[in-house]
Amino acid sequence: MSLAGLARLIWRTGRIAEPAPGVPGRPDHDTGAEAPVLPRALRGSVQVRHVDAGSCNGCEIELAAAFGPVYDAERYGARLVASPRHADVVLVTGAVTRNMAEPLRLTVAATPQPRVVLAVGDCARDCGAFRGAYGVVGAVGDVVPVDLAVPGCPPAPADIVAALRQVTGR
Template sequence: MGLLRKIRTTGRVAEPAPPRPEGQVQPSARQLGGSVQVRCVDAGSCNGCEIEIAAAFNPVYDAERYGARQVASPRHADVALVTGPVTRNMAAPLRRTVAAMGEPRLVVAVGDCAINCGEFAGGYGVEGAVADVVPVDLAVPGCPPEPEAIVAALRRVTGR
């Protein structure tokens, strides 16, 4: 009964949907028809971006209402959400993950590190930014980016 009471007393916590973000919907995402399966890849992040991604999919920001959903295998995924500077050890797995996804596929680089290696640029273990390893379609700047920014980027893929 505790669960039912919790549901009743909590009510709806999702924030009202902000207006549709500016910018064109990605052309290759049109085929997806508004339903996007997302696979997260941590290519060497400090885990800050992971916390924000988790927040983007929680009940408050609720990215799922716009048609984005997290999955556990690149075989099921349309979008790879890549965080962190790409370390040497993660370069090959990242390439393989993207190669394992079906067409059409998109890569979203989340966070400053993913865009330009951020704080870790020039580190001995860093291979480079995500764009150096796999082609990137969308970037979400910020260190770490706010959940709204991540949701807005995903909405540009789903078009909803």
């Protein structure tokens, strides 16, 4: 595409991000679960490192959508980074497989404090359809301490964004 064509496309498209919903409350208030205590130091800015512990890639597609232009998680101060050393949130998808249990532990250990472990999807919460499978060690909570979880198979991008907004508080 020529540069002029690109400029016309940008002009014609304008803003495609959906309007932001209000600042989310604690989603646990209707389940009666205790609201998670999230570190105040992470208010306003959260760097996210994604770990695929054995996912079917359904959650990855929704995650890509959450950080894409329509849901735009970046407007709330959340950004994907390339290294756990830069991260504040370790976002884990999928049931933890045998090969990924140790890398997951190491990744969480390599993330500087204060940190938050976010389990995204039913598999990450309780192994989902893969419960009892021979290659699966367990849910994310069986391997590393989980601070926040997003249910759904796969979870909607809006739910992932809402969980990240709980951490950033924006």
